[in-house]
Amino acid sequence: MQQNKTILIIDDELQIRSLLDITLTANGFKIIMAETGKQGLIEAATNNPDLIILDLGLPDIEGNEVLQKLREWYFKPILILSVRTSEYDIIDALDSGANDYLTKPFRSGELLARIRAAIRNSEKTESEPIININDISIDINNHLVKKNNTIIKLTSTEFSLLSLLARNRGRVLTHKYLLKETWGLNYQEQTQYLRVFIAQLRKKIEIDPTKPQLIITESGIGYRFCE
Amino acid sequence: MRLTRKSKKRRQVAEAKNYIITALTITIVSTLCWFFIAPNSYHVVSFILLFVVSILATFMSTISVLIAATLSAMVWNYFFIPPHFTFNIEKTEDILFFIMFFIIALVNGILTTRVRQQEKLARSREENTKSLFQLTKKLSIAKDIDEVISISSNEINSLFGESNIFLLQNGENKLCQSSRIATDLQLNNKDISIAEKAFIENTITGAHTKNFSNNELTFYPLKANILSPGVLIIKHKENPFQTGLEFWNTFITLISNTLEREFLRELAEKARFLDESDRLYKTIFNSISHEFRIPVATIMGASESLTSNIHQKDIQDKLSSEIYTAAIRLNRLVENLLNMSRLESGRISPRFDWHDINDIINQATKSLKTDLTNYSLELDINKDLPLIYVDFGLFEQVIYNVVLNSIQHSPKGSKIKINAGYNNKNLVIDISDEGTGINPAIIKNIFDKFYRESGNKSGGLGLGLSIVRGFVEAHNGSIIAKNNYKAGTCITITIPATEPFF
Numbered sequence: 248m249q250q251n252k253t254i255l256i257i258d259d260e261l262q263i264r265s266l267l268d269i270t271l272t273a274n275g276f277k278i279i280m281a282e283t284g285k286q287g288l289i290e291a292a293t294n295n296p297d298l299i300i301l302d303l304g305l306p307d308i309e310g311n312e313v314l315q316k317l318r319e320w321y322f323k324p325i326l327i328l329s330v331r332t333s334e335y336d337i338i339d340a341l342d343s344g345a346n347d348y349l350t351k352p353f354r355s356g357e358l359l360a361r362i363r364a365a366i367r368n369s370e371k372t373e374s375e376p377i378i379n380i381n382d383i384s385i386d387i388n389n390h391l392v393k394k395n396n397t398i399i400k401l402t403s404t405e406f407s408l409l410s411l412l413a414r415n416r417g418r419v420l421t422h423k424y425l426l427k428e429t430w431g432l433n434y435q436e437q438t439q440y441l442r443v444f445i446a447q448l449r450k451k452i453e454i455d456p457t458k459p460q461l462i463i464t465e466s467g468i469g470y471r472f473c474e
Numbered sequence: 475m476r477l478t479r480k481s482k483k484r485r486q487v488a489e490a491k492n493y494i495i496t497a498l499t500i501t502i503v504s505t506l507c508w509f510f511i512a513p514n515s516y517h518v519v520s521f522i523l524l525f526v527v528s529i530l531a532t533f534m535s536t537i538s539v540l541i542a543a544t545l546s547a548m549v550w551n552y553f554f555i556p557p558h559f560t561f562n563i564e565k566t567e568d569i570l571f572f573i574m575f576f577i578i579a580l581v582n583g584i585l586t587t588r589v590r591q592q593e594k595l596a597r598s599r600e601e602n603t604k605s606l607f608q609l610t611k612k613l614s615i616a617k618d619i620d621e622v623i624s625i626s627s628n629e630i631n632s633l634f635g636e637s638n639i640f641l642l643q644n645g646e647n648k649l650c651q652s653s654r655i656a657t658d659l660q661l662n663n664k665d666i667s668i669a670e671k672a673f674i675e676n677t678i679t680g681a682h683t684k685n686f687s688n689n690e691l692t693f694y695p696l697k698a699n700i701l702s703p704g705v706l707i708i709k710h711k712e713n714p715f716q717t718g719l720e721f722w723n724t725f726i727t728l729i730s731n732t733l734e735r736e737f738l739r740e741l742a743e744k745a746r747f748l749d750e751s752d753r754l755y756k757t758i759f760n761s762i763s764h765e766f767r768i769p770v771a772t773i774m775g776a777s778e779s780l781t782s783n784i785h786q787k788d789i790q791d792k793l794s795s796e797i798y799t800a801a802i803r804l805n806r807l808v809e810n811l812l813n814m815s816r817l818e819s820g821r822i823s824p825r826f827d828w829h830d831i832n833d834i835i836n837q838a839t840k841s842l843k844t845d846l847t848n849y850s851l852e853l854d855i856n857k858d859l860p861l862i863y864v865d866f867g868l869f870e871q872v873i874y875n876v877v878l879n880s881i882q883h884s885p886k887g888s889k890i891k892i893n894a895g896y897n898n899k900n901l902v903i904d905i906s907d908e909g910t911g912i913n914p915a916i917i918k919n920i921f922d923k924f925y926r927e928s929g930n931k932s933g934g935l936g937l938g939l940s941i942v943r944g945f946v947e948a949h950n951g952s953i954i955a956k957n958n959y960k961a962g963t964c965i966t967i968t969i970p971a972t973e974p975f976f
Contacts, residue, residue, distance in 0.1 A: 334825075334867065352801070352805055438827050438828055439827075439828035439861060442828050442829065442830055442861050443861070445830070446830055446861075456832070457832045457836075457853060457855060458832075458836060459832075459836070464830075464833040464836070464837060466837050466866050466867060466870055467825070467866045467867050
């Protein structure tokens, strides 16, 4: 499936570029590389890659600016690389259209999983009517959630939150995005609602709510539904 | 200039008044004598007049006494010595009397005034000595430059009733105002430039001197043996150089020397502090480079071995995993150093939000998955625990560092337990292990920066737990460590918890 997929890497660090090159080429991807934001924008326009890995700390243009310029015409997945301490930048990037993020240093296994999930999500043409993960099945159209074939009672808010997460599974969704989509524009800062509802959802669908397997917390950023 | 002319005039008026009082006194006494003493006992009158002159000498100036002596001699001669109402004297003995009267009155009067002057001088000298003694006594117990200045300033004010200000040099021979001392003197730019000139040229300038005498302030450069502490600026009420120039100089030298003493002491203290921090810097630098060198050496050795390509698959895997472990160790070092520098620079401002404690503990223990493989982790988290109001990232680091510390000090196969619950409006988290425990003698030091137990095998910089304390304190919380009854250590984190409002 990933054969002939092209990935553009925009990063100013030679070592990171060559590590990514080695790892991704070994996994069957075709790699294009750019050192600066400017060069990256040109490469993206000329090659139209299937996915872009963008470092937020570029020497010439702010990473977020590159992202916004790309998003004017580029609709395939963009993955953000960042240092651990810049949570705000990551959230900003995710809110301005990045599909996912990784913090340096990262594991190659994690990187590959993110890339695959992002490409798969982008290739989905129509939403699946029923999503099956582990022992949970979610019937989007009929608002029905089953765990081991027994129906679980969910409130409508809980259901919209769960289906939003499940439809984007494997992808991180920011607090702001989840709040906006589920409660509306005026609730974007009310993270406590989200926490309460996530906790309730976990009690209903997780095997052990203290060790969640399905709804995964992304420290300080948001939530991700497992693959 | 106008001011001095005015005071001269005032003095002249006072003198004239004295002359009149003297003349009047003699006249009145003579008139009284004329009426009450028999004409033939005119010798008694001479005694009375002599007595009056002596009395006048005790509080009148020399000239007044001269006038009194002359006038009384004339009056005695004219009115009392027969024949009356002429300056002629009948008897030869009376001529002798008259001359003796005049000389006695003169000598007596002049001697008395001179004694009075000397007594006055002695008294002012004694006062000066006393004030110098007082200043010396007070300055000898001054603890720092500020105290020296405030003592001197107060002393000058109380002794002479003058306002003053100190300009001290900043160590590079530039003057700056000692801002910590309150003063009622306001300096303008011109005053400051005069002060600088006085400081550089080391001459007293300003009012009552040759240079800049139209300025109302006087600038005294403070000069001691080794260095010049600065400039003392005084607004004088009277010319200080007319009386007791020597005293004034001594006064200022005393202040200069004391200031110099304090300057030198501060310098010595600074030097000692620099020496100390230099030593600390070296120790830390050594320990940091040591900590970095080991994983770097591992990575270099293992990767080089890998490229030689002679090993079997299982050896290759082992080498790779060594590299990975070393990299994790390096990453932890970098994280700790970064967190420490964030704490040190005071840039920690927690982003408080409502979080599920389970999330935080899960996130921390997930990052420690590899380290925890040989340990059994037991979580006991109150099911009804409401959301807690903390910074996720910081709190995750707290749990991570404490659990990692437990792992490093516990034998493989032992249990590590995390308890969390509410107690008295506090969130209390206990992290307990079955490890070696902590020597009770050092238990209060373990949260100190760069503190490591001697003989500690686990290495590290001694930053982990101090970061924990820093982050906990950023949450207004507290952290304590105590040894368990049976074995191991329990670290308790207490954080004031805002009750959830929903």
